[in-house]
Amino acid sequence: xxxxxLNNEKTWRGGERQTLLTAREHRRQGGDNAIACRPxxxxxxxxxxxxxxxxxxxxxAPAALAKLIKLAGEFDLLHCHTGRAHSLAAAATxxxxxxxxxxxxxxxxxxxxxxxxFKYRRADKVVCVSRHIARELHAWGLPPAxxxxxxxxxxxxxxxxxxxxxxxxxxxxxxxPGKRIVGNIAALAPHKDQATLLRAAxxxxxxxxxxxxxxxxxxxxxxxxxxxxxxxxxxxxxHLAGFIPEAQRLLPAFDVFAMSSCMEGLGTIVLxxxxxxxxVAATAGGGLPETVINDQTGLxxxxxxxxxxxxxxxxxxxxxxLAARLAGAAQARIRTDFSVSHxxxxxxxxxxxxxxxxDPGNPRPV
Numbered sequence: 001x002x003x004x005x006l007n008n009e010k011t012w013r014g015g016e017r018q019t020l021l022t023a024r025e026h027r028r029q030g031g032d033n034a035i036a037c038r039p040x041x042x043x044x045x046x047x048x049x050x051x052x053x054x055x056x057x058x059x060x061a062p063a064a065l066a067k068l069i070k071l072a073g074e075f076d077l078l079h080c081h082t083g084r085a086h087s088l089a090a091a092a093t094x095x096x097x098x099x100x101x102x103x104x105x106x107x108x109x110x111x112x113x114x115x116x117x118f119k120y121r122r123a124d125k126v127v128c129v130s131r132h133i134a135r136e137l138h139a140w141g142l143p144p145a146x147x148x149x150x151x152x153x154x155x156x157x158x159x160x161x162x163x164x165x166x167x168x169x170x171x172x173x174x175x176x177p178g179k180r181i182v183g184n185i186a187a188l189a190p191h192k193d194q195a196t197l198l199r200a201a202x203x204x205x206x207x208x209x210x211x212x213x214x215x216x217x218x219x220x221x222x223x224x225x226x227x228x229x230x231x232x233x234x235x236x237x238x239h240l241a242g243f244i245p246e247a248q249r250l251l252p253a254f255d256v257f258a259m260s261s262c263m264e265g266l267g268t269i270v271l272x273x274x275x276x277x278x279x280v281a282a283t284a285g286g287g288l289p290e291t292v293i294n295d296q297t298g299l300x301x302x303x304x305x306x307x308x309x310x311x312x313x314x315x316x317x318x319x320x321x322l323a324a325r326l327a328g329a330a331q332a333r334i335r336t337d338f339s340v341s342h343x344x345x346x347x348x349x350x351x352x353x354x355x356x357x358x359d360p361g362n363p364r365p366v
Contacts, residue, residue, distance in 0.1 A: 001351060003033040004075040006085035008057045008064065012042035012245075013187060014268050015105050018129075018152050019081040020046050025344035027052060031351075036071060036085075057088075065091055072096045077351055079103070080123075090119035099354045101347075103127040105152070105265040107286035109140050120146075124354045127347075130266045130287030148350065151290075153343035154248075154271040156335060165253035169214060173239045179212040180317055183254035183278075185247045188219030188240075191263035195228055196283070196306045200258070202232045203310035211237070211317065213258075216250070218243040251276035256316045256323070261285040262303045270298075271338050274330030279323040281312035291338075297330035 003026065007019040020043065023033050037043045039056035047054040055071065057064040069092045072078060077099045080086040086102050093100055102123045107130070110116045120126065120142055128134035129152045138144050159165075169175055182204070186192040194215055201213045215225075215238065222240065229238050244250065248269065251257065257273035257280045264286035271291055273280050280298035282288050283305070292298035299315065301308035316323045 001032065001077065001355060002075045003031060003077050003079055003351060004055075004071060005033060005035045005079050005081060006037075006057075006068070006089055007035065007043055007081040008038050008059075008085055008088070009043070009082055010038045010041050010059070012046075014152075015081055016041075016043045016046075018103075018105070018268065019043060020050065020052075021153065021155065021340050022079075022081075022344060022347060023047070023052050024050050025340045026348060029341075029344055029348060031348060034075075036068065061088065064088055068092045069095050072098050076355055077101065079347075079351075081105075086119055086123070087115070090122040093122055099124050101125050101127060101350065101354065103129065103150075104133055104137065105129050107133050107136060107263050107265045109136050112140075117141075125350060127350070130290050132287040132290065133265055150343060150346045150350075151338055152266050152268050152271075153338045153340040154268055154275060154334070155340050156275055159252045159276050160249055162252040165250045168250060169241070169253050172244075173214065173241055175212055175214075175239065178210065180208075180210055180255045181212050181214055181253055182256045182258050182313055182317075183214045183216070183251070184258050184260070185216045185251075185269050185272075186259070186261070187217050188215075188221040188225060190221065191261055191285075192217075192219075193260045193262045193283070193285075193304065194221070194225055196262075196304055196309060197258055197260040198225065198228050198232055198234060198238060199306035200260070200309040200313065201234055201238050203307055204313055205234065205237045207314065208317070213238040214241055214254070215239070216241045216244050216247045248272040248276075251278050254278050256281055256313050258309065258313055259283065259288065260309060261288065264288050267291050271334050274298075274327070274334045277327045277331050279316045279327045280330065281309060281316055283309065292330075293333075296326070297333055298326050 034053035035047045036055045044054045078089045079101045257278045259282035262285045266287040283303045284300045285303045294300040299312040
């Protein structure tokens with residue numbers, strides 16, 4: 001069976017990382033696949049570095065569609081990893097019908113347009129990366145029989161040592177020695193809601209002077225967050241590090257990982273933090289309660305509640321036994337429930353069932 005993975009984003013975020021992980025593990029398990037992506041994109045470079053065939057799709061929708069129609073004849077199944085890719089593939093199947101799998105990673109409801117209805121009808125199966133997303137799609141009108149929940153996964157790879165990670169951050173940000181570090185790795189985008197994290201940082205700084213906040217990521221809200229940081233008087237407390245490639249390798253530098261999202265499909269960076277044995281304080285946005293079980297594998301607080309997020313961070317900083325217990329439980333759960341091999345095997349079984357005209361069922365209740 002030949003599978004063509006479609007992801008035509010020009011940036012590198014969680015969805016692109018998951019596309020690469022899925023394709024790589026599928027090949028390792030004996031599958032045959034390729035990735036169709038934007039020429040010159042980080043995903044194209046990463047795929048080629050892994051030995052996965054990368055096929056260029058033009059930025060222009062008409063040109064990309066013409067190319068995809070030709071490509072589809074060489075593959076048994078199309079697997080779309082983004083909304084744009086889904087739109088292209090749905091249109092392409094009007095000319096060349098192929099089994100179509102769509103992975104949905106975002107937790108906002110699709111717009112109620114004729115084209116959205118059309119493209120979801122063209123999908124043989126819609127994979128939701130959390131039960132939360134599945135419930136939203138069902139409420140939107142997608143029949144439950146057309147959906148399946150397969151959690152995203154993160155690779156269990158060796159991290160850099162805590163000392164090396166902290167030295168790298170100090171060199172980049174001129175952090176003073178001896179500071180406890182609360183970290184966040186996320187795009188600077190509205191749904192990540194780092195404004196709430198900044199307000200939590202202000203509350204933490206009012207009670208402790210030994211804590212630095214480090215936000216790794218880039219995005220449209222950078223200037224707005226810098227203005228808010230200045231208004232809150234946090235220039236020496238909160239450090240915006242910008243985009244750092246493979247930033248998850250720096251997780252051991254953090255004493256606490258803080259996630260402030262108001263919307264989140266699943267939150268794979270929280271899984272990375274768990275694998276690195278870093279205790280997590282997070283808001284209960286979107287699918288995050290499925291990655292963080294409150295008071296078992298981390299601490300959860302209401303969305304947008306900066307004082308509650310500050311209290312959770314302070315608890316983890318003040319109670320090493322609590323932090324170690326939560327981090328250890330998170331690490332054990334992630335290695336079991338969120339492994340890359342398990343995720344890829346579920347996808348392989350789905351590919352086979354869809355191509356055979358069957359139904360792989362839904363391995364997780366929604």
